[in-house]
Amino acid sequence: MSELKIIVRHAGTVLAGQLAVMAFGVADTVIAGRYSDTALAALSVGSAIYISVYVGLMGIVQALLPIWAEMLGAGQSAAIGKSVRQSLYLAGLISVVGIAVLLFPAPLLRWAQVPDNMLQEVQNYLTVLAFAFVPALLFRLYSTFNQSLGKPFFVTWLQLGALAVKIPLSIWLVAGGAGVEPMGAVGCAWATLVVNYLLLALCVVMLKTQAVYKPFAVWRPMERPEWLAIARFARLGLPGGMAYLVEVTSFTLMALFIARLGTSALASHQIAASMAAVLYMMPLSIAIACSARTSLWLGAGKPKQAKQVVMVGIKLAAVISCALAATLLIAKNYLASLYSTSPGIIAQASVLLGWVALYHLADSSQAMCAFLLRCYRITIAPLLVYGMLLWGLGLYGGYVLTHVGLAGKPASLNPASFWLAATWALVCVAACLLALLWRAVKQSQR
Numbered sequence: 001m002s003e004l005k006i007i008v009r010h011a012g013t014v015l016a017g018q019l020a021v022m023a024f025g026v027a028d029t030v031i032a033g034r035y036s037d038t039a040l041a042a043l044s045v046g047s048a049i050y051i052s053v054y055v056g057l058m059g060i061v062q063a064l065l066p067i068w069a070e071m072l073g074a075g076q077s078a079a080i081g082k083s084v085r086q087s088l089y090l091a092g093l094i095s096v097v098g099i100a101v102l103l104f105p106a107p108l109l110r111w112a113q114v115p116d117n118m119l120q121e122v123q124n125y126l127t128v129l130a131f132a133f134v135p136a137l138l139f140r141l142y143s144t145f146n147q148s149l150g151k152p153f154f155v156t157w158l159q160l161g162a163l164a165v166k167i168p169l170s171i172w173l174v175a176g177g178a179g180v181e182p183m184g185a186v187g188c189a190w191a192t193l194v195v196n197y198l199l200l201a202l203c204v205v206m207l208k209t210q211a212v213y214k215p216f217a218v219w220r221p222m223e224r225p226e227w228l229a230i231a232r233f234a235r236l237g238l239p240g241g242m243a244y245l246v247e248v249t250s251f252t253l254m255a256l257f258i259a260r261l262g263t264s265a266l267a268s269h270q271i272a273a274s275m276a277a278v279l280y281m282m283p284l285s286i287a288i289a290c291s292a293r294t295s296l297w298l299g300a301g302k303p304k305q306a307k308q309v310v311m312v313g314i315k316l317a318a319v320i321s322c323a324l325a326a327t328l329l330i331a332k333n334y335l336a337s338l339y340s341t342s343p344g345i346i347a348q349a350s351v352l353l354g355w356v357a358l359y360h361l362a363d364s365s366q367a368m369c370a371f372l373l374r375c376y377r378i379t380i381a382p383l384l385v386y387g388m389l390l391w392g393l394g395l396y397g398g399y400v401l402t403h404v405g406l407a408g409k410p411a412s413l414n415p416a417s418f419w420l421a422a423t424w425a426l427v428c429v430a431a432c433l434l435a436l437l438w439r440a441v442k443q444s445q446r
Contacts, residue, residue, distance in 0.1 A: 017156035059244030068148035073299025239379035321364035369433035394425030
């Protein structure tokens, strides 16, 4: 089977599952938006903080994918099982950090000047999600393990099944009924908690019963922590996780700064952010598939085949991202109307969706490069690029344009300025990471 077919099959399976997960957020946005604009605004702020925490820490776990894929390429099945068990110690440390941040978000909310009428609902939302963090992280570990093996099928089916539970549960808890009082945005968090524990229980059952996992002997007794192995995880995972954190916070902190512009601006931004996140699932899925294949070939000592995977993946992501961006430009007004019934929010969101189309082109390229660079153990340079450009040019530049003014021009007080700055910053990031990746691939051939 050609590399293109293998990548498409793997990426397609991952994409179906990722879209199901993204549908959790999209459904929550639609459900909260149709319940009330206040609930939608509170959801926007709360989800921005949660996503920043979860994705930043989840990035440490996701970075284990090339380690396990390399072991698979080298034929080290038993070592993979032991490595998975050691990763549980890392997951425990990560969970402590994540729960602490979610339980005590008040300093961040005050710094962002979140309006008083949203504060309590946002805090309640994050408190519930703090107790959903551990099962979410452990399921991500299970997902990464499957992706490294090139077998994401079980994960996808679990995610699709969870979506069937999540949507009706969110509708019920947000709007109330059958003896339950309306919870607004907090109802979405309770639905997420229930679904996360259900997913964790099912993945444990899968690990115990499915024959595909037997060669790795995952269920052997836990060894004592091997700090050298955990340090190896950290050397690759921490820079990768911090890069995720910079990338996501540069995106989600926009919501906290846009919150100062009022409910309408924040609701329109939430629509744009939701669509950008959905589009990101395409390059993410291709990047995961290519990362597994590239590391497999590197572990087998075949860098030429790894280079072939890199080239196929980048070309495939570029073609599909152009098609998606063009579709979004054509359908932006219609898509905005699906999220809200308010004419003002629809009009403002339509403008932002135009920027999202351009943003996606750069986002697709940088996502592919970032994942593939981890296969070549290059993590520090991308982290520096993200920090300087996404936080500097993107987030700070957007803040200046929106709230301060630049070169004698007054502050725009428009969320579109944030998207303008973020788009140009991401274009620069994509160019830098592509150059780094090309250099790494050439060096591996030598």
